[in-house]
Amino acid sequence: MTIERMMKMGRWEYKTLKHQFGGWTGTKINIEDLDGRLNLLGAEGWELASSFDTSRYEGASTGIVMIFKRWVEA
Structure with missing residues (x-):
């Protein structure tokens, strides 16, 4: 299949979304908040394609970056 045909x-x-962790050390995760955001994106047709954490010194994470994708009809 050619690129031109696929584009038709x-x-x-x-969509890229960054979810910050809370707490004094920046490592506390609010699961309910994250679930709500993910469920809303899923209802809009977004699918998680990739994710990775954002690191500080000594490997501590301060948040997570999530990349979503959805198919848009031509």
Whole structure:
């Protein structure tokens, strides 16, 4: 299948979301808040494509970056 034909069918759309951790040390995760955000994105047709944590010194994480994709019809 050629790129031109694929573009006529539709394309992937991407969204990047950063979820900050809370707490004094920046390591506390609010699971309910994160679940709510993920469920809302899922209802809008977004699918998680990749994720990674954001690190500080000595490997401590301060948040997570999530990349979502959804198919957009042409």
